Amino acid sequence: MADIGIKVVQVGANIDTTDIREILMSSQYSMLKYHSDNTASVTLVPGDSDKYAEISHALGYVPAFIAYIKIDGVQYFINPPRASDFTSYPYAWASSSVIRCGYAYSVGAYNQMVKNPSSGTDYWYDGLGINGLILVGNYTGTAKNGALRFPSVTIANNETIVSAFLNYSVEYKGAGTGDMKIKTYGIDEDNTSSFSSSPMGRPQTTAVTTQDVSLPPAGQGFGINVKGQVEEITTRAGWVSGNAMGFLVFDNGSPLNVWVEDDYGTGVDANLTIVYGSNKTVDFRVIIFKDRIST
Amino acid sequence: MANYGVKVTIDNKDISSTEPRDYVFNSAYGSVKVAKEPANKTHETIDVSAGGTATATIAHGLSFVPLVMLFTELKPGSGHWYQGGINVADPTDISGAVTLDGTSDSLTYVDSTNVKITYSNPTGGALTVKYYYFIFGDNG
Helix, strand or coil: CCCCCCCCECCCCCCCCCCCCHHHHHHHHHHHCCCEEEEEEEEECCCCCEEEEEEEECCCHHHCCCCCEECCCCEEEEECCCCCCCCEEEEECCCEEEEEEEEEEECCCCCEEEEEECCCEEEEECCEECCCCEEEEEEEEEEECCEEEEEEEECCCCCCCCEEEEECCCCEECCCCCCCCEEEEECCCCCCCCCCCCCCCCCCEEEEEEEEECCCCCCCEEECCCCHHHHHHHHCCCCCEEEEEEEEECCCCCCCCCCEEECCCCCCEEEEEECCCCEEEEEEEEEEEEEECCC | CCCCCCCEEECCCCCCCCHHEEEECCCCCCEEEEEEHHHHHHHHHEECCCCEEEEEECCCCCCCCCEEEECCCCCCCCCCCCCCCCCCCCCCCCCCCCCCCCCCCCCEEEEECEEEEEECCCCCCCCEEEEEEEEEEEEE
């Protein structure tokens, strides 16, 4: 092909330059063609693990694009996170009809705290007065009670609690039939200490959860709604983020041999899951080009 | 300097505008030129073995480190083309997707000779990954 076309070079550069950087425009080189400039927002609600917005482009093929994210009211960023050492990340992809921009959590969810007991002394089985496990319910005709403690609860004083669940893992259970009946209190202390002796007489929260539990098979679990207990503890004047929080679980008239046991360090341990705080808006800006990268 | 050159504005914008966004082209401003993209403007592919990595090396023929845009269909067949960089897929695409190698940032880069892109395949089967790039004739 003959050397024909249009070429415009920088001031002072020779029109025959071979340095592409000196060329402002040349019909030898294509340039990305602008299609549209778009903004979108998503609102992360505490507990969300993935939220996204979609922008239609009506091009009928997959276009090139650039997506920017603004979070916490600061700058727009284009770069995604490193592929490790993160728990949340923005993403953006194009299909033949839309650009999807999202924000996701690879671990947990937005404003969700999950804590496990950290040692056997965070478990208490009052039936034998020992650490390392919790057993509650009716065990061979006797009511059994227990306690769980969760250190390093990172909820600020007076934080808004959206939900809170004490998730109890069923490692073993009794052969009786019917629902297990339990009552669960919080330990009404600023920073409850580990269970070197029976914690069952520690101060109780006013909030209590009375629950009939249809026990699932071993290997599964059930949740106890402890929102009120958590609110009561975290609004104590002396509560500080990072303190320990405990719960007392009492049998409340379970049928014969309807009991449940969870041992520390085996299978899945109990956890305290708290969803807290307020919503957060994540803004996206997406520049879409007419240039095709795929059909 | 005399006010000469080439200017083209978008519809309904005056040729005397001082707003760069009003111009389709203006020789007063540099433009980002595509120096290289896949042949026939058709995406390229690379095979990544199960549990393995594969590196695409693209010689760009420029004497400097250029600006690059990269897109990858991280989950083959999804039709979802991710912008990236080191990228992680939408949670709905993670199963069955490759990642750009995250064990070392140095495995995906551009220098004055090549663009190198390393994909990791954490899945149990081989994957053929589609990617598209724009290498621009401007400093990166």
